[in-house]
Amino acid sequence: MSRQSLAKAHQKIQELAWEPQYHEPYMKYGTDYTFRKASKKDPLKQVLRSYFPMQEEKDHRVYGASDGAIRGNMFRQVQERWLEWQKLFLSIIPLPEISAARSMPMLFHVVPNPELHNGQAIQMIDEVRHSTIQQNLKRLYMNNYIDPAGFNNSLRNFQGDYCGTIGRQFAEGFITGDAITAASIYLTIVAETAFTNTLFVAMPAEAAANGDYLLPTVFHSVQSDESRHISNGYATLLMALSDEDNRQLLERDLRYAWWNNHRVVDAAIGTFIEYGTKDRRKDRESYAEMWRRWIYDDYYRSYLVPLEKYGLVIPHDLIEESWKQIWEKGYVHEVAQFFATGWLANYWRIDAMTDTDFEWFEYKYPGWYDKYGAWWENYNRLATPNGHNPIVFEDVDYVYPARCWTCMVPCLVREDMVTAEVDGQHRTYCHEVCRWTDVEAFRPSYQGRDTPNMGRLVGKREWETLYHGWNWADVVSDMGFVRDDGKTMTAQPHLDLDPKKMWTLDHMRRCPPLQSPNVLFNEMTDAQRAAYVADYNQQGPAGRPAPTSA
Amino acid sequence: MTATTAGTERPERSVPKPQFTDAEAGAREFPDSGPGARRYNYYEPAKRKQTHYEDVTVDVQPDPRHYLSQGWIYGFANGEAGYPLHWTKLKAWGVDEPEPQRGPGSGGMQVKQWPAHGWHEFRDPNEEWEMTFYRYNANVVRQVNQNIDNAREGKSFEQWTPNWVRFVERNVGAWMHIEHILGLYVFAACNRSGPTNMHNTAMAVNSMHKIRFAQDLALYNMTLTEEIPGFDGAAHLDAWNNDPAWQGARKVTEKLTAVDDDWGESVFATNVVFEPLIGELFRSNLVMQAAAQNGDYVTPTVVGAAEHDFSARDLRWTQACFGPLTQDREFADHNKVLMQGWLSDWVPQCLEAARAMQPLWSMPDAKPPRFEDSLDRAKNRFAAIVADLGLETPKELKQ
Numbered sequence: 001m002s003r004q005s006l007a008k009a010h011q012k013i014q015e016l017a018w019e020p021q022y023h024e025p026y027m028k029y030g031t032d033y034t035f036r037k038a039s040k041k042d043p044l045k046q047v048l049r050s051y052f053p054m055q056e057e058k059d060h061r062v063y064g065a066s067d068g069a070i071r072g073n074m075f076r077q078v079q080e081r082w083l084e085w086q087k088l089f090l091s092i093i094p095l096p097e098i099s100a101a102r103s104m105p106m107l108f109h110v111v112p113n114p115e116l117h118n119g120q121a122i123q124m125i126d127e128v129r130h131s132t133i134q135q136n137l138k139r140l141y142m143n144n145y146i147d148p149a150g151f152n153n154s155l156r157n158f159q160g161d162y163c164g165t166i167g168r169q170f171a172e173g174f175i176t177g178d179a180i181t182a183a184s185i186y187l188t189i190v191a192e193t194a195f196t197n198t199l200f201v202a203m204p205a206e207a208a209a210n211g212d213y214l215l216p217t218v219f220h221s222v223q224s225d226e227s228r229h230i231s232n233g234y235a236t237l238l239m240a241l242s243d244e245d246n247r248q249l250l251e252r253d254l255r256y257a258w259w260n261n262h263r264v265v266d267a268a269i270g271t272f273i274e275y276g277t278k279d280r281r282k283d284r285e286s287y288a289e290m291w292r293r294w295i296y297d298d299y300y301r302s303y304l305v306p307l308e309k310y311g312l313v314i315p316h317d318l319i320e321e322s323w324k325q326i327w328e329k330g331y332v333h334e335v336a337q338f339f340a341t342g343w344l345a346n347y348w349r350i351d352a353m354t355d356t357d358f359e360w361f362e363y364k365y366p367g368w369y370d371k372y373g374a375w376w377e378n379y380n381r382l383a384t385p386n387g388h389n390p391i392v393f394e395d396v397d398y399v400y401p402a403r404c405w406t407c408m409v410p411c412l413v414r415e416d417m418v419t420a421e422v423d424g425q426h427r428t429y430c431h432e433v434c435r436w437t438d439v440e441a442f443r444p445s446y447q448g449r450d451t452p453n454m455g456r457l458v459g460k461r462e463w464e465t466l467y468h469g470w471n472w473a474d475v476v477s478d479m480g481f482v483r484d485d486g487k488t489m490t491a492q493p494h495l496d497l498d499p500k501k502m503w504t505l506d507h508m509r510r511c512p513p514l515q516s517p518n519v520l521f522n523e524m525t526d527a528q529r530a531a532y533v534a535d536y537n538q539q540g541p542a543g544r545p546a547p548t549s550a
Numbered sequence: 551m552t553a554t555t556a557g558t559e560r561p562e563r564s565v566p567k568p569q570f571t572d573a574e575a576g577a578r579e580f581p582d583s584g585p586g587a588r589r590y591n592y593y594e595p596a597k598r599k600q601t602h603y604e605d606v607t608v609d610v611q612p613d614p615r616h617y618l619s620q621g622w623i624y625g626f627a628n629g630e631a632g633y634p635l636h637w638t639k640l641k642a643w644g645v646d647e648p649e650p651q652r653g654p655g656s657g658g659m660q661v662k663q664w665p666a667h668g669w670h671e672f673r674d675p676n677e678e679w680e681m682t683f684y685r686y687n688a689n690v691v692r693q694v695n696q697n698i699d700n701a702r703e704g705k706s707f708e709q710w711t712p713n714w715v716r717f718v719e720r721n722v723g724a725w726m727h728i729e730h731i732l733g734l735y736v737f738a739a740c741n742r743s744g745p746t747n748m749h750n751t752a753m754a755v756n757s758m759h760k761i762r763f764a765q766d767l768a769l770y771n772m773t774l775t776e777e778i779p780g781f782d783g784a785a786h787l788d789a790w791n792n793d794p795a796w797q798g799a800r801k802v803t804e805k806l807t808a809v810d811d812d813w814g815e816s817v818f819a820t821n822v823v824f825e826p827l828i829g830e831l832f833r834s835n836l837v838m839q840a841a842a843q844n845g846d847y848v849t850p851t852v853v854g855a856a857e858h859d860f861s862a863r864d865l866r867w868t869q870a871c872f873g874p875l876t877q878d879r880e881f882a883d884h885n886k887v888l889m890q891g892w893l894s895d896w897v898p899q900c901l902e903a904a905r906a907m908q909p910l911w912s913m914p915d916a917k918p919p920r921f922e923d924s925l926d927r928a929k930n931r932f933a934a935i936v937a938d939l940g941l942e943t944p945k946e947l948k949q
Contacts, residue, residue: 012772013765015787016730022797023804025735028743028811030627048762049691049769056688059681075574083573094610098747101754105739121738121761128754129680135606136681142588146573149582155609156592159617160658168623175742176624176631209566279566408623444627458631459623460652466619468655478657483581490582497580519654 010045017114029106029179030453033249035113037242046122046228055129058221062133065217066140074213075144080351080495082210083141085276087150087348089268090138091158092167093199094131096191097222099171100229101127103183110179111236119232126225137218147497149483149490150347157490160479162345162463166408169264173257177442177455180240181253188233190257193303195265196226197294202287203269209279241310248449251313256441258315259433262322263407266291270332271339275353280360288326288365296323318433325413330541333365333372334412337542340379340493341398344390344472344508345463347481349492352380371541383494384501389511390493398543402517402536403462404430406437414540419533426522426529464516473508592617594664596673603677608670611747614649615666619658635669637743638814639888640872642668643880668878669745674752674867683755687762690855694766698773701848707777709845711915715778716785718849719771721910722837723786724796726767728803728829729856733760735807736816743813752867753817759864763856770852795910798903799828805899814872818889819896821868822939825860826932827900828907833857835924836911843916869938876940886941893936893944901949904928 069075104124108117142151150157158164174187200223204216240246270287285293300319308314325331343350353361353376361368378396382388392400401410402417405427411417416431420439429435440446442457460466467475476482481490487504494501524532538546575588589600593608611633612618622631635645644667650659665671676682701707710718737757744750775783789796802824809816834857838850875885904925911921918924933943 009769009772012783013768015784016726016764016768018727018731018735020804020807021791022801023808025739025804025807026810028739047769048687048758048765049695052684052687052691052762056684059684063681073574077568077571078573079569079571080573095612098610098750102742102750105742108734108739117734118761121734121757124738124741124754125683125758128751129684131610132606132679132681132751135610136602136679139590139602139605142590144575146575146577147580147582148575148587152582152587152589152591154592155590155612156617156660159612160619160660165620165623172622172624172632176622176626211568211571278569281564281566283564284566453627455627456625456629457623458625458629459621461620461623463620465654466652466656466658470655470657474657478660480660484584484587485581488581497578497583499580502580516654 006045006047006050009047009049013047013118014115016118019114025109027109029109031110031178031180032451032453033110033178033180033240033246034243035111035239046119048122051122055126058224059133062217062221066137066214069214070140070144074211075146077211078145079210079212079278080146080349081278082207082212082276083145084147084150084348084350084495085272086138086141086212086215087154088158088163088167088346089203089272090134090141090151091154091164092170092268094134094138095168096171096174097127097131097134099174100187100192101125101131103174103187106175106179106183107236111184111239113235113239116232116235119228119235123225123229123232126229130222130225133218133222137214140214147349150349153347153480153490156480157347161347161481162342163339165461165463166264167268169260169407173260178253178451178453180236181249181256181454184233184236184240185250185253186257186260188229189237190254190261191265192226193230193233194258194295194299195261195269196223197298198265198269198273198287198290200226202285202290202294203273206273206277206279209284210277237307237312238310241307241312244311247311247313248447249451251315252441252446254313255315255318255433256437258318259322259431260407260437262318262325263404263409263430263434266322266326266331267335267409270326271336274332274361275336275340275350280356282360282363286364287332291323291326321433329413329416330365330368330371331413333361333368334540334542335409337372337375337398338401338410338412341392341400341543343491343493344392344476344489344503345479345481346491347479348490349495351495352376352383352493354380375542379493384496385503385507389507390503393511397545399536399539399545400515400517401543402428402521403464404428404434405461405518406430406434406457408461408463411536412540412543414543415537417533417536419529426518426524428518428521462516462518464514465519467514468516468519470514471509472511472514473505475514476505476508592664593670596671601677603679603682604673606679607674607747607751609747611750613666613670613746615644615647616661616664617658619652619660621652633743633745635667635745637745638812640814640875640885641878641881642671642745642875643878644668645881668874668880669749671874672746672748672871674748674755675870676752676755676863676867678751678755678863678867683758687758690859691762691766694770694852694855697848697851698770702773702777706845706848707774710778711844713913713915714841714844714846715781717840717844717910717913718774718846719782719785720789720793721786721796721832721913722767722849722853723771724789724793725832726764726771726786727790728799729760729767730764731803731807732820732824733757733762733764736820739807740813740816749871752871753813756817756821756864756867759856759859763859766852766855770849795907798906799832802828802896802899802903815892817868818872818892821860821864822872822935823893823896823900823932825865826935827897827928828904829860830857830931831904831924831928832907832910835927836918839924840914840916840918843918844914865935869935873939889939889941890944893941894946897944897946898949901946 104120200219207215411430625631741753
């Protein structure tokens with residue numbers, strides 16, 4: 001369809017816009033935003049007559065490449081270090097995608113722009129595409145990669161393991177609470193416009209460098225839909241900005257959405273890219289460099305800052321703070337270390353870092369070795385069972401961290417940890433912004449203004465709580481992370497598939513019981529809690545004990 | 551000039567170096583290396599063998615009664631979270647069993663026998679996922695486009711009788727609004743509400759058919775405006791907004807979007823009641839019957855594509871969704887009473903709207919079958935659908 005006829009076609013389908021005459025649609029979802037002065041434009045200009053053949057053509061390319069990968073024996077050259085992390089990533093990502101589809105009707109109900117609903121409906125269809133095409137990619141990995149364990153039970157695993165729930169924010173945040181906060185600001189304005197760059201562009205490039213060209217094939221195809229979704233978000237944002245009453249809420253939601261995306265996406269994707277790769281060329285970009293390019297320059301400076309002139313209050317301080325977390329405070333390295341510390345609670349294998357990796361890290365992040373080198377050497381030393389326990393129980397200068405109640409990533413930059421007593425419970429937070437999110441933002445009033453539609457943080461937000469006091473063999477069995485011989489663990493802290501070098505439930509049985517930091521924290525007296533926090537804030541980097549208690 | 555001269559070597563490019571890793575299936579033997587480990591093992595297939603559709607769909611939307619051990623982590627202001635099962639009054643076995651109550655030291659309390667309740671037994675018989683729905687819909691739009699292009703090249707629109715031109719510009723045009731509203735504000739709107747990923751994906755696919763057909767009609771209308779002198783491309787708006795023959799159908803259509811917080815009723819009322827009594831009445835029993843006699847072989851092909859969407863696909867998943875609920879091992883009676891109530895509520899409204907459309911049967915020069923005969927066919931079709939679902943034909947159908 002030519003551009004001219006597409007424009008005419010789009011103009012024609014605007015005649016479908018519906019103004020109810022007899023019955024108003026049932027309004028299931030609510031928002032505290034108002035759209036009294038909003039102009040009504042659809043920036044997308046997509047019609048299904050051209051959309052379906054376009055998507056079919058993209059599919060042909062994806063499935064052709066999949067076929068080629070199998071015929072060309074791609075799995076003889078994929079790096080196991082890389083593909084193991086895909087067991088986590090591909091467990092999580094189909095849920096955010098399908099959640100994005102489910103979030104679109106929330107916008108139909110609250111955004112009074114029938115023209116825009118067309119774009120939102122097409123986004124809904126796109127998201128069903130993304131979810132199922134990613135499930136299919138995982139299925140292909142399961143069938144053709146050397147170790148299917150972890151792929152084959154991924155949708156059971158990530159719903160119950162100790163870091164999968166972190167990723168679930170990147171799904172439930174789209175579909176719950178205030179419809180605009182969830183489906184527009186969190187999903188389209190921040191997650192899709194900013195962080196899909198690292199998810200769907202930077203990470204696939206790293207996959208290709210590790211011998212996997214299917215991930216780029218699928219995810220670049222996915223990313224090609226995102227520009228349309230970004231247009232949806234932008235149009236809704238401009239509508240919201242035209243009503244001054246919304247600006248306070250926009251400021252709140254941008255702060256929450258930015259910070260939560262940073263905490264969750266940078267934790268996961270940063271770890272995959274930095275610790276899942278075997279490509280240690282000095283001139284390949286580090287995650288920090290990618291972040292600077294894709295998020296700081298492309299999103300913050302090119303997209304967000306220009307919106308300031310329309311009255312949007314940009315969280316400049318949080319963007320700079322996020323960069324500081326990544327560049328100065330080692331956020332990604334702390335997260336990767338935590339994932340590896342708890343390898344026994346996962347369902348994939350985590351490779352140790354070698355001298356080649358050390359050299360690269362030191363080059364890209366000067367000072368890295370002094371902070372993290374010794375711990376990774378210990379990880380390597382303790383990788384195969386030899387009379388010792390997993391690293392988390394051994395004396396390697398690492399204090400198991402408390403969880404952040406809001407983002408659920410542990411409080412890894414120890415000096416930043418803060419606490420609050422909320423709803424009769426003592427909670428720890430990784431940063432002041434996460435405390436603010438729970439204590440102030442996700443509440444029925446905000447800065448004196450009623451916000452009756454704002455969502456709530458609910459659920460058992462600390463994984464360790466559920467298994468407090470349990471023997472580790474029972475924990476792993478309960479989660480189902482056991483291979484088909486009934487005793488060998490799915491997870492391993494190395495890549496050697498020699499059964500004699502693999503950890504089993506017998507090794508777990510002799511470990512100390514699991515202890516929940518949050519349960520213990522709540523059992524303390526106020527004085528003990530204060531001392532705990534003071535000590536905690538002195539800990540690190542790399543989880544080292546506080547100097548006074550070392 | 552790109553030629554290289556002897557003695558000058560191009561510097562080595564910095565690119566990743568492929569390495570032989572031997573990480574393909576079967577390269578080593580170890581626990582879980584066998585073919586038995588190469589299947590998604592967290593759900594039970596509906597039949598003996600897992601299907602591709604099931605693999606990419608089942609349990610992507612989690613359930614606290616299955617593996618969601620930490621529960622939903624974001625809630626609405628009223629405390630609801632995730633996909634509450636009470637977002638329809640229909641019930642499937644097991645839903646009244648309490649959710650696992652997890653807390654300190656409880657463990658994950660994962661499901662011992664999958665599935666935890668009957669909603670998870672639903673499978674879309676069309677087995678729709680992204681590969682299938684793009685292929686299907688791309689084929690439909692290609693078919694529709696080719697038919698219209700052929701007609702245009704063959705000057706076939708010149709054969710239409712003047713009254714048929716008026717009929718198409720007003721009434722076939724008015725129908726696009728119904729498809730659009732149902733697509734967006736019933737099916738797409740409900741795809742947030744269903745209890746499983748299979749339900750919500752089926753609703754999303756159903757919505758695509760509707761929205762696509764609405765656009766097919768709008769663009770067909772645009773082509774006719776260009777091809778037929780005097781064809782009024784805006785007449786459908788007048789018919790939709792003002793013609794008494796359309797106001798009944800419009801009223802019911804709008805009411806389908808206004809169902810009070812029950813995705814089950816919205817979908818049931820639309821696909822089980824509205825579609826056969828009004829949708830097929832108009833599309834199959836009027837437009838497709840009358841067109842050829844009035845010189846039009848094109849419109850039936852455009853409308854026929856949507857007719858196939860409904861009769862071969864949308865109705866099929868609807869029957870697979872609601873039929874088993876009338877046989878449910880725990881809630882069959884509850885569901886039957888509920889659905890019979892919906893029939894009693896929606897059938898009279900649809901029949902009233904259908905009768906309001908009767909003047910449309912008189913418009914074409916070459917007359918279609920009598921309205922009463924068309925309505926009887928629609929009623930018979932409806933009664934057969936209801937019987938297939940295990941429900942009684944409502945007495946209101948005799949009105």
